Amino acid sequence: MDRILDYAVPDDLGDGVAPGALVVCPLGPRRVLGVVVDRAPPTHAGRLVPLAGVVAGPPIPAELLDLARWMARYYLAPVAACLRMVLPPGGGGSLRRTGDGGWDLVAPPAPRERLVARLGDGARAGSPRRRAVADELGRRGGALPAAELCRVAATTMATLRAMGEEGALELVRESAPPDALTSAGGVAPARDAAPVLTPEQSAATAAIAAAMAGDGGPLLLHGVTGSGKTEVYLDAIEGARRSGRGSIVLVPEIALTPQLLGRLRARLGTRVAIWHSALTPAERAAEHRRVREGEADVVLGARSAVFAPVPRLGLIIVDEEHDPSYKQDGSPRYDARQVAARRARDAGAAVVYGSATPRPEAWHALTRHSLPRRADGSALPTVEIVDMRLQGAGPVSRPLARALHEAAARGEKAIVLASRRGFSLMALCRGCGWIARCPDCDVALVQHERPRRLACHHCGHEEPVPGVCPSCHAAEIARQGTGSQGVEASLRRLVPAMRIVRMDGSSASGRGAVARLLEEFARPGPAILLGTQMVAKGHDLPDVTVAAAVDADAPLQFAGFRSEERAFSLIVQLAGRAGRRGEPARVIVQAYEPQARAVQLGARHAVEEFLAGEVDRRRAHLLPPFSHLTRVVVDGESPEAVAAASAALASAVRDAAPAVAVLGPAPLHRLRGRTRRALLLQAPRASEMTGPLRDVLSEHDAALRRAGVRAVVDVDPQET
Numbered sequence: 116m117d118r119i120l121d122y123a124v125p126d127d128l129g130d131g132v133a134p135g136a137l138v139v140c141p142l143g144p145r146r147v148l149g150v151v152v153d154r155a156p157p158t159h160a161g162r163l164v165p166l167a168g169v170v171a172g173p174p175i176p177a178e179l180l181d182l183a184r185w186m187a188r189y190y191l192a193p194v195a196a197c198l199r200m201v202l203p204p205g206g207g208g209s210l211r212r213t214g215d216g217g218w219d220l221v222a223p224p225a226p227r228e229r230l231v232a233r234l235g236d237g238a239r240a241g242s243p244r245r246r247a248v249a250d251e252l253g254r255r256g257g258a259l260p261a262a263e264l265c266r267v268a269a270t271t272m273a274t275l276r277a278m279g280e281e282g283a284l285e286l287v288r289e290s291a292p293p294d295a296l297t298s299a300g301g302v303a304p305a306r307d308a309a310p311v312l313t314p315e316q317s318a319a320t321a322a323i324a325a326a327m328a329g330d331g332g333p334l335l336l337h338g339v340t341g342s343g344k345t346e347v348y349l350d351a352i353e354g355a356r357r358s359g360r361g362s363i364v365l366v367p368e369i370a371l372t373p374q375l376l377g378r379l380r381a382r383l384g385t386r387v388a389i390w391h392s393a394l395t396p397a398e399r400a401a402e403h404r405r406v407r408e409g410e411a412d413v414v415l416g417a418r419s420a421v422f423a424p425v426p427r428l429g430l431i432i433v434d435e436e437h438d439p440s441y442k443q444d445g446s447p448r449y450d451a452r453q454v455a456a457r458r459a460r461d462a463g464a465a466v467v468y469g470s471a472t473p474r475p476e477a478w479h480a481l482t483r484h485s486l487p488r489r490a491d492g493s494a495l496p497t498v499e500i501v502d503m504r505l506q507g508a509g510p511v512s513r514p515l516a517r518a519l520h521e522a523a524a525r526g527e528k529a530i531v532l533a534s535r536r537g538f539s540l541m542a543l544c545r546g547c548g549w550i551a552r553c554p555d556c557d558v559a560l561v562q563h564e565r566p567r568r569l570a571c572h573h574c575g576h577e578e579p580v581p582g583v584c585p586s587c588h589a590a591e592i593a594r595q596g597t598g599s600q601g602v603e604a605s606l607r608r609l610v611p612a613m614r615i616v617r618m619d620g621s622s623a624s625g626r627g628a629v630a631r632l633l634e635e636f637a638r639p640g641p642a643i644l645l646g647t648q649m650v651a652k653g654h655d656l657p658d659v660t661v662a663a664a665v666d667a668d669a670p671l672q673f674a675g676f677r678s679e680e681r682a683f684s685l686i687v688q689l690a691g692r693a694g695r696r697g698e699p700a701r702v703i704v705q706a707y708e709p710q711a712r713a714v715q716l717g718a719r720h721a722v723e724e725f726l727a728g729e730v731d732r733r734r735a736h737l738l739p740p741f742s743h744l745t746r747v748v749v750d751g752e753s754p755e756a757v758a759a760a761s762a763a764l765a766s767a768v769r770d771a772a773p774a775v776a777v778l779g780p781a782p783l784h785r786l787r788g789r790t791r792r793a794l795l796l797q798a799p800r801a802s803e804m805t806g807p808l809r810d811v812l813s814e815h816d817a818a819l820r821r822a823g824v825r826a827v828v829d830v831d832p833q834e835t
Contacts (some may be wrong), residue, residue: 117193119152123163132166135174137202139167139210139218146210148220150175150198152184168218170210173407175201176424182458191805191812191828192447200447201422204400232275233258233285244270245278252284261286263628309350309382316347319484323351326465327358327429333456335436335477336469338486339495339720340691341655344469345375346490348432349382351467352413356383360429360464361412365451367438369393369417370618370629370649375434376415383413390416390423418443418451421458428462431455435652436468436477437684439677439833448829471691471722472684475733476740478726496662496693496700498686498718502709503666509605510597510665515703516609522661523612523641529661530692531606531645532685533599533619534669535561540598542569542580546589551581557784564600574787602665603645610643618646651689660700662693668706668714675835676738679713683725686717739831743801745808746832747794749780751824754790760824761792764815772807774798795835805830 122140124132132138132151140149141164148170157163175183179201186197205220213219234252247268252259259267261275279286312320325331338344352362364379366372369391379387388402388411405411407424414423418441421431433441433455441451452468459466468477489495499514506512510533522529541559542551551560553571560569562580570577583590594601599619606615616636618629629649636644637656644650644659670681686704694700706714716725734741749761761780769777780792796804812826819826 117195119194120149121157121159121163122149123165124154125165128166128169131169133174135177135180137170137172137174137220139170141165141167148202148210150180150202152180152194152198170218170220171213172203172220175203176426178428178458178461179422179424181461182422182454185457186447186449186454189453189801189805190447190449190830191809192449196447197449200419200449201424203424204396204403231258231287232261232264232279233287244268244274245283248274248278248284309353310346312346312350313343313486313490315484315486315488316343316350319347319486320350320354322482322484323347323430323465323467324354326467327351327355327360329463331465331482333459333466333468333481335473335481335483336467336486337473337478337483337722338469338471339489339722340471340688341489341491341493342471342486343490344434344486345378347486348434348467348469349379351430351432351465352379352383355429356412358429360427361406361425362414362430362432363420363423363425363428363455364413364415364432365420365434365441365455366415366417367435367440368649368652370633371435371652372415372417373630373633374655379413379415386411387413387415388423390414390420392417392419421451421454428458428464430464431459431466433466433468435470437470437472437474437680438652439681442831442833446827448832450831453831472687473722473726475680475726475729479730479740493694495720496690496702498690498702498704498720500709500714500718501703501705503705503707506705510602510705511605511609512703512705515663515665515705518661518663518701518703519606519610519613519643523610525660526639526641526658527660527698528636528641528656528658529613529643529663530650530656530659530689531602531643532651532662532664532667532689533597533602533645533647534666535598535647542592542594544584544587544589545591545593546584547587549584549586551578555788556786561598562594564604597665599645599647606643606645612641614638614640614642616642616644618644618650648685651685651692656692658698659693660698661703662689662700663703663705664689665705666707667704667717668708668711671708671711671713676733676736677833679711680729682711682713683717686714687720687722690717690720737797742797742799743804743830744832744835745796745801745804746829746835747796747808748783748791748827748829749794749824750786750789750791750827751822752789753823756822756824757790757792760815760819760822760826761794763818764811764826765794767811767815768794768796768808771811772798772803775804775807801830 134151134153136151138149138151139146146167183197183201186192187194209221211219211221232252234249234257248270251264251268261272265271275286278284319336322334326334336344336347355362366375372389372391376389388406390402406414409426414420414425433452436452443449455466501512501514503512519529540561542562551569553560553576555576556571556573558573560571563570567580568577569580581592584592599617603615603617616632618632636642664686667686668682670678690702693702704714704718749757751757765777765780768775776797778795780794783791783793798804
């Protein structure tokens with residue numbers, strides 16, 4: 116249900132029911148949470164149901180209420196889904212009647228302790244499940260939170276308790292300070308003094324100060340990796356604080372918050388809050404209160420931090436603005452970069468987008484300030500391209516193996532990037548060509564180890580690896596392609612002297628897992644940080660003298676107008692992780708298309724040349740930023756119903772908006788058992804598409820429901 120409902124306001128609630136207030140709404144036999152969006156005469160005749168009460172606590176600020184309603188219009192998203200983004204913590208939970216007859220939101224208590232399992236003597240005896248527990252503990256340093264250990268070892272708390280009773284391991288309760296977000300960086304370090312800025316940094320901070328004063332629009336801070344963009348951010352935040360205004364700092368991944376939080380608190384003190392989805396509801400409530408009441412005037416977090424209730428907002432910083440993680444996959448499918456621009460405009464704040472590899476949209480449209488050199492004066496590392504067509508079998512080339520052996524001999528570290536997680540990218544029969552596919556998604560299953568299984572990365576389906584081919588019964592099941600687990604196995608054979616820390620979606624999914632993995636990598640001694648794209652994003656790690664991409668041209672294998680942009684950005688960003696403190700460094704880029712433009716220009720750090728060419732290409736094809744796109748995916752269980760509904764929607768949009776180009780419907784692979792077809796709409800302005808599309812979807816809503824079909828709208832999609 117995506118519409119605003121009218122309720123009567125009882126006299127005893129009075130002025131407590133104002134826009135932004137949280138209220139208790141009778142809905143059939145239930146009592147549900149509602150948000151007041153307006154006080155107005157009813158839109159229909161008849162008796163209105165009265166509200167049941169007002170929820171204790173502050174209302175949603177007016178600017179966030181307006182922002183949510185704008186999102187609903189721009190992204191064609193349900194109003195309720197957008198309002199949910201700006202609710203206080205607990206707003207998605209349950210209502211509770213208080214002793215004095217009022218209403219409250221239930222928020223679970225903050226955790227004060229956690230169970231940690233430590234390895235004991237004789238732990239490797241017993242069942243395979245117990246040996247898996249001991250192996251995981253041994254591999255991860257002998258201690259691991261019990262919940263995380265249950266997940267990675269595929270076991271249960273009952274098994275851990277039984278092992279504890281037998282002395283095979285020790286279960287320890289560790290207390291955490293009630294006011295410390297231990298998963299987000301802990302207590303603040305000693306305060307740092309501000310360094311003297313370079314002339315380029317000073318020019319950038321002056322431009323940001325002018326924008327905060329209302330003289331200028333959004334800014335792009337383009338700086339090579341290690342050029343001191345963070346120092347510009349810190350100076351700008353201090354400027355906002357001196358004028359009594361707050362700041363929001365966005366990063367694309369939760370993994371990047373611990374390190375940046377340390378930098379912010381070292382300069383700005385403890386008045387820095389953390390805000391992301393990995394916080395518990397109680398932690399989020401505590402940070403929400405600190406921000407709302409002015410105890411913290413800086414908020415750091417992933418994309419949802421753009422909705423933090425910062426009073427007197429003066430500055431929004433979007434770091435690593437090129438990263439596609441700023442676009443949310445589920446409803447509402449908002450882009451935090453676009454929402455940041457809208458919120459900054461409404462609040463009279465400045466918004467700064469920073470990146471070493473900006474999007475063509477930002478490069479073309481925004482006022483640009485560049486930091487062309489590394490802050491310490493060191494040169495960017497030389498990048499060596501390895502043609503994998505001339506190498507032997509396996510994911511690790513001879514030049515990369517030599518570089519890792521040399522780094523190990525010097526006691527140094529390396530970062531190795533793989534495009535996909537898993538052991539191998541598919542299992543196939545060499546005899547008949549059978550490929551293990553997901554029964555629900557029409558994609559190849561990825562083979563994983565520990566435990567050994569085939570898994571679908573779309574729907575989560577899992578099944579064992581067959582011993583023989585189910586089609587021809589030949590015992591020739593082979594692996595094709597290499598994921599991060601497969602690269603890890605190869606590296607362990609080739610460079611046994613180096614500790615390997617794997618950071619991907621499988622190993623880094625638990626609470627605080629990324630911070631623990633980075634701490635493990637930072638320990639003294641030679642080590643390799645191996646993982647998917649998250650290892651190339653923004654980390655500033657010491658002693659890294661080798662950086663490598665085992666399949667740098669993998670993004671080019673995917674259709675989509677952003678594929679070259681993605682490949683180029685990964686190469687440049689990965690190269691920036693090495694030699695950041697002036698030490699000699701090697702960057703090795705392995706590719707099967709070594710002459711590809713994105714690979715060649717990425718190896719030369721030629722950002723301006725690449726973006727100039729990319730902007731020209733998009734202008735010629737009327738792609739963003741020279742148009743807006745909207746993707747509509749129609750899906751359902753019946754292929755016939757999906758085909759008919761998608762064709763009807765395409766025809767209706769063409770009739771309603773002749774100026775809008777409509778491509779499709781084109782078939783997509785099945786997902787979770789549902790057939791899918793996609794429409795792609797293209798127009799100079801988003802409003803030229805979204806208005807007619809909203810009307811068409813409203814007119815066809817009943818027919819879609821009857822057919823068991825749904826239409827999912829993605830405005831400004833990252834993928835086409």
